[in-house]
Amino acid sequence: IVWRKSLVDLTLHLFIDYGLIKLFRLDLLKLRQFLVMVHEAYRRQNPYHNALHAADVTQAMYCYMQEPQLSESLTSCDILLGLLAAATHDLDHPGVNQTFLIKTNHYLASLYQNASVLENHHWKCAVSLLRESGLLSHFPSEDRQNLEERLGSLILATDISRQNEYLSQFRAHLDRADLHLNNSQNRHFILQMALKCADICNPCRPWHISKLWSHKVTDEFFSQGDSEKRQNLDVSILCDRNANTVAKIQIGFISFVVEPLFLEWARFSDTPLSQIMLGHMTSNKYKWTHLPQEDLRESTQSTSSKTLPQGGLGP
Ligand SMILES: Nc1ncnc2c1ncn2[C@@H]1O[C@@H]2COP(=O)(O)O[C@H]2[C@H]1O
Numbered sequence: 282i283v284w285r286k287s288l289v290d291l292t293l294h295l296f297i298d299y300g301l302i303k304l305f306r307l308d309l310l311k312l313r314q315f316l317v318m319v320h321e322a323y324r325r326q327n328p329y330h331n332a333l334h335a336a337d338v339t340q341a342m343y344c345y346m347q348e349p350q351l352s353e354s355l356t357s358c359d360i361l362l363g364l365l366a367a368a369t370h371d372l373d374h375p376g377v378n379q380t381f382l383i384k385t386n387h388y389l390a391s392l393y394q395n396a397s398v399l400e401n402h403h404w405k406c407a408v409s410l411l412r413e414s415g416l417l418s419h420f421p422s423e424d425r426q427n428l429e430e431r432l433g434s435l436i437l438a439t440d441i442s443r444q445n446e447y448l449s450q451f452r453a454h455l456d457r458a459d460l461h462l463n464n465s466q467n468r469h470f471i472l473q474m475a476l477k478c479a480d481i482c483n484p485c486r487p488w489h490i491s492k493l494w495s496h497k498v499t500d501e502f503f504s505q506g507d508s509e510k511r512q513n514l515d516v517s518i519l520c521d522r523n524a525n526t527v528a529k530i531q532i533g534f535i536s537f538v539v540e541p542l543f544l545e546w547a548r549f550s551d552t553p554l555s556q557i558m559l560g561h562m563t564s565n566k567y568k569w570t571h572l573p574q575e576d577l578r579e580s581t582q583s584t585s586s587k588t589l590p591q592g593g594l595g596p
């Protein structure tokens with residue numbers, strides 16, 4: 282299957298393309314081994330949170346880092362970090378959300394005291410694989426520590442339950458026009474926002490790709506709901522297959538989560554790409570609202586799920 286190793290190939294290609302291997306004197310073999318370990322640490326049985334989602338986010342992150350404002354100001358270190366964070370941001374995702382881990386007394390919930398449980402786990406897994414691979418073992422320990430901390434701060438920003446905090450901060454900066462990309466803290470903040478956009482950009486992809494992601498994510502929600510029912514637990518929001526439809530979930534997700542974020546992103550990065558993404562998002566929302574049921578089904582896809590359709594990565 283074509284997409285099986287897409288995360289490894291894509292990330293490796295981007296490292297080479299950016300010249301990161303020479304710049305940071307990385308060992309190509311260690312880099313490849315690290316990426317294979319990352320790929321393997323995603324659970325392929327998850328319909329949505331698998332290595333293909335990580336590849337999708339990495340591809341989007343690359344596109345955002347190529348936007349004029351960012352490409353002019355990002356340092357090689359920022360780029361290295363942005364790619365590493367995107368590729369590792371959901372490592373070892375269990376296919377259920379934090380609420381589920383808390384109510385089933387999962388050890389990860391107590392380990393991270395019920396706060397950003399999954400994101401902390403993804404970060405710690407990423408650090409473990411980095412150390413195990415020895416990819417950065419030639420860096421001075423202070424630099425390595427700094428990189429691990431920044432990686433954590435990027436991955437923790439993907440906690441969707443903290444979306445409003447980040448979004449209001451972003452809005453306030455844009456209103457005050459005080460984001461200066463020669464300032465490293467501001468650049469880091471923009472990388473956080475770029476990663477957040479990349480993580481939820483699937484509704485901004487062309488319809489035939491976006492629709493597939495919507496079905497994958499809903500499959501995962503509903504199978505969590507089924508598991509909650511089997512264990513006589515309250516069924517989590519969006520997870521009850523008898524009370525939700527893919528279309529309803531998409532309309533809500535786009536209206537309340539994706540649109541507010543991407544509108545601010547387009548204010549920051551007012552480019553053709555931002556306009557194209559907003560265009561797809563609006564037309565996808567329209568389709569979820571108005572198309573007849575049979576056109577909304579996964580099986581009516583126009584491209585095979587085993588190939589990479591033009592315009593982006595699809596599941
Ligand atoms: N198309 C979508 N529809 C509904 N929820 C989504 C969609 N895409 C992403 N999400 C949610 O947004 C979350 C972003 O962080 P995660 O990848 O951990 O988990 C993701 C899902 O819970």
Ligand SMILES: [Zn+2]
Nearest residue numbers: 334370371480
């Ligand atoms: Zn994600």
